[in-house]
Amino acid sequence: MDFVKPESKGGMNAALFRNTSDEDFASWSLAPWLEAPGCYLVSDDPGTLPSIDAAHRLPYPGSLPETPETSSETILAELNAQVKRLGDVACLIVDMRWALNTVWGPSTVERWGGMAQRIAETYEIAVVSLYDRETLVEDQMAAAFRVHQTFLSPSGCYDNPHWLPEALVHGATLDQQLSFFLGRIVPEFAEETFHRTQLPDAARGATPAWVRQPRHSVATDPAQSRWHIHCLGPLKVFVAGNMPVKWAIPGSAPNKSRALFAYLLNRGEGGAHADQLAELLWPEDGSENSKRARLRHAIAMLRKSLGGSATVLRTGETYRLNVPQGSWIDIRAFEQLCRRGLALFRYQDYDRAIRVYEAAERLYAGDLFGDLALDYIQSEFDDWCLPKRVWLRDMAVKLQYDMSKVLRQQGRLREALEHCQTSLRLDPLNDSANIEIMRVLAGQKRVEAIHRHYSQYVQAIGELQGEEPSEDVRSAYRELAPKTGKQGSQTKTKPLRLV
Structure with a gap:
């Protein structure tokens, strides 16, 4: 060389x-x-x-x-x-x-x-x-x-x-970063600010909000920058590196603070009008003036929990979270890991696919904003959470039965079965998960278990949805347990449970 x-x-x-x-x-x-x-x-x-x-x-x-x-x-x-x-x-x-x-x-x-x-x-x-x-x-x-x-x-x-x-x-605005890049290429621009007329509170740093990509971020001290936001399962937010946000501070209503944070995070750079926030937190309580006063107090408490007045910005009647540049949100990482694992699986790189899938599995701690009260989630005026929650749960279901497929290819049937069971706990009627668990049972040569599981599935889908099994599920059942003469739909069983 x-x-x-x-x-x-x-x-x-x-x-x-x-x-x-x-x-x-x-x-x-x-x-x-x-x-x-x-x-x-x-x-x-x-x-x-x-x-x-x-x-x-x-x-x-x-x-x-x-x-x-x-x-x-x-x-x-x-x-x-x-x-x-x-x-x-x-x-x-x-x-x-x-x-x-x-x-x-x-x-x-x-x-x-x-x-x-x-x-x-x-x-x-x-x-x-x-x-x-x-x-x-x-x-x-x-x-x-x-x-x-x-x-x-x-x-x-x-x-x-x-x-x-x-x-x-850490902690610089996008303008400062662009200035550094330009200065490396053109010596005359070294040490200069890219936008000379830029105001400090209109810095152009980007923050990775998971719904919309914000264009504006107020520069903060490096020690105070970078939030780590866990939306899957209980809402957890870490600021200043690794300090957990304390929602329960004197004068606050912790449940309302969490709901306010989650809703503003979901709204991204566009923020939310004061009337929307008031309706979310107090839908049937008090006059408009009373709601506005309560909202101002709730915003003040949220700012205090997050570390300062610059964490929630107000423009006219609109409030938005000022998520620091470079902050991390688990949803984005979860989606990327799921896609990477699937690509590795399709290329039959099973060992690395499992490593990536396991990293994704660790991130999915439960439903989106899982600890928020239903009153805030099931809002009549704004269905802001449930569709995304269902979509992410579907991703988690697919993650689990995809992990089973990888493990089954490697002959690790016991582990594969555990992931099938996890998948079915999240969505008992998912076609792909039910097909996969029958394939795992077939690999274990447990024909009676296949019949039992199929019977439970037939009964459950009939009782809960008034439907017959899909052709894909029926076809998999005929393929995997063809010679016993038993028909799952004719066997009376308990409601669907895991094998």
């Missing part, structure tokens, strides 16, 4: 995107370091870069994978201690598969990029982040582009034109 290791003065923060089925790609890309002393790998997978001996393989720090309670400084301190203890580190390769198991999505990669940069600069070493290209979702890939200065391949090292300094990744 003609690849020559670059000078590492000042350190190097690099990323290597590889396909794990092509180990030679990674080995050739890392050859200058693998062939020299002081090269260490942080990984829990013995199959990753097997040429690195046991003495140069390090476990992940105890604080990985991240949790909401984990700070970047904790992880950084553990890695610093490892590098100091070893003393001879020239290159630290970090297997990034751990990032798939965290709840923070792309911000995990962004936080890691900042840590890698600091380690590289402090010890003047190369820090190489090793990504599995096939399991990265779009947001994680985009985050990696923002935080690594260099990309590696067998042909050499390449400067990353999309890299941003850590200070601009």
